[in-house]
Amino acid sequence: xxxxxxxxxxxxxxxxLTLAGTTATAVESGLVIGEPWVREGPPNAxxxxxxxxxxxxxxxxxxxxxxxxxxxxxxEMHRTEVEEGVARMREQDQxxxxxxxxxxxxxxxxxxxxxxxxxxxxxxDTVEIVLELGSGAKLSFPAPVRKGTAQEHAHHxx
Amino acid sequence: MLRRNLRYALLSLAGGLAVVLGVQxxxxxxxxxxxxxxxxxxxxxxxxPIGEFSLTDHRGEAFGLESLKGQWTFLFFGYTxxxxxxxxTLAVMNHVANQLSEEPAKQDNVQFxxxxxxxxxxxxxxxxxxxxxxxxDFVGVGGPDDKLVDLTRQLGIVFIRSKPEADGSYLVDHxxxxxxxxxxxxxxALFRAPHDPVEMAQRFDRIRELVKS
Numbered sequence: 001x002x003x004x005x006x007x008x009x010x011x012x013x014x015x016x017l018t019l020a021g022t023t024a025t026a027v028e029s030g031l032v033i034g035e036p037w038v039r040e041g042p043p044n045a046x047x048x049x050x051x052x053x054x055x056x057x058x059x060x061x062x063x064x065x066x067x068x069x070x071x072x073x074x075x076e077m078h079r080t081e082v083e084e085g086v087a088r089m090r091e092q093d094q095x096x097x098x099x100x101x102x103x104x105x106x107x108x109x110x111x112x113x114x115x116x117x118x119x120x121x122x123x124x125d126t127v128e129i130v131l132e133l134g135s136g137a138k139l140s141f142p143a144p145v146r147k148g149t150a151q152e153h154a155h156h157x158x
Numbered sequence: 159m160l161r162r163n164l165r166y167a168l169l170s171l172a173g174g175l176a177v178v179l180g181v182q183x184x185x186x187x188x189x190x191x192x193x194x195x196x197x198x199x200x201x202x203x204x205x206x207p208i209g210e211f212s213l214t215d216h217r218g219e220a221f222g223l224e225s226l227k228g229q230w231t232f233l234f235f236g237y238t239x240x241x242x243x244x245x246x247t248l249a250v251m252n253h254v255a256n257q258l259s260e261e262p263a264k265q266d267n268v269q270f271x272x273x274x275x276x277x278x279x280x281x282x283x284x285x286x287x288x289x290x291x292x293x294x295d296f297v298g299v300g301g302p303d304d305k306l307v308d309l310t311r312q313l314g315i316v317f318i319r320s321k322p323e324a325d326g327s328y329l330v331d332h333x334x335x336x337x338x339x340x341x342x343x344x345x346x347a348l349f350r351a352p353h354d355p356v357e358m359a360q361r362f363d364r365i366r367e368l369v370k371s
Contacts, residue, residue: 039245042238042291044284049241080242082351086316087243087334107246108352114241115327148249 029137030058031097036143038114039107040123048121050075050112050129050143051105056097063134064095071127073116080108089113094134107148121145197347197364199335205344211308213273216286216298221271223343225297229267230366231339235315237276237330238288243351247336248272248292253355254362255293267341271297275317275332277306313337313345338362340369 036052050069056062067075077092095110097103105111112129121127125145132138208223215221232251236244251270258268272289274280277300280288285298300306310317315333322328334351336358347365349358 042288044287047241082334088331111242
């Protein structure tokens with residue numbers, strides 16, 4: 001896929017920004033959401049994980065200070081860390097996206113912890129996710145539910 | 159309740175430390191590079207025998223040392239309220255199972271088990287629904303804390319439950335490695351995270367070949 005196509009794909013996957021009752025574009029918000037998705041879980045799963053790439057095209061650091069979704073009772077921002085062979089999930093007060101950089105939320109790393117689904121979600125469903133930025137702006141976008149694969153994690157190296 | 163949980167966490171941690179030290183001691187014994195096969199995570203030629211334990215599987219059947227004997231077992235410890243690491247790891251185990259099933263001779267004699275470190279929330283029913291989503295042949299295993307630590311202590315599995323939040327929810331830190339138990343009921347290898355299912359299946363083949371020879 002060309003770079004341009006990727007960019008277009010991201011823009012079409014986008015986003016409505018609500019700021020004090022007005023609507024602005026993603027770029028105006030200072031953050032672009034790429035490839036959002038929610039991992040399908042077993043039918044009786046009480047928690048799911050949401051992933052995406054947060055891109056910051058601006059020259060200033062951007063922060064995400066909260067997340068929510070009408071499809072879930074509550075949403076928290078977490079990071080999985082494996083230290084000394086032990087996996088820990090650590091809640092994050094905020095996510096920082098460096099100037100002209102990006103932060104990937106991906107399996108085995110940063111993720112949204114989606115708790116208490118309003119209804120059982122299957123691959124093919126779409127949920128709305130809302131991110132609250134440090135600026136006070138809110139960024140709302142759809143995230144498709146899909147099955148996870150075993151290989152995603154293998155490519156995750158720091 | 160919390161104090162009890164903490165006590166088990168600490169006991170488990172102490173057990174883990176003991177196994178880690180034990181493993182280091184084993185490795186120290188066989189420093190001749192020709193004598194020691196270069197397979198990461200392998201405890202051979204000094205696998206760790208597992209003692210009796212008494213848990214229950216997701217169908218309500220007893221799951222103990224006898225359930226490990228006579229076949230190879232991939233063991234993973236986690237909990238169903240875990241949104242990231244556990245589904246990823248079970249998807250990896252399913253991928254390994256599929257890799258093995260491409261050659262029917264290889265999938266014989268292999269089982270995959272998921273042991274919950276959160277028995278309070280992971281009832282038999284919850285475990286059954288969870289595990290069968292990943293693979294109908296996988297086994298979900300659980301039991302009360304005192305029975306659970308009988309196994310986790312021996313294997314060096316760590317689990318630590320966080321203080322519950324106002325709504326009662328809590329997180330559980332837990333060992334991320336997948337363990338391999340041989341048909342004699344001995345811990346023979348550790349697969350450390352992050353897991354690559356293709357590499358794991360290959361490593362498993364090498365281990366089986368090595369042990370056979």
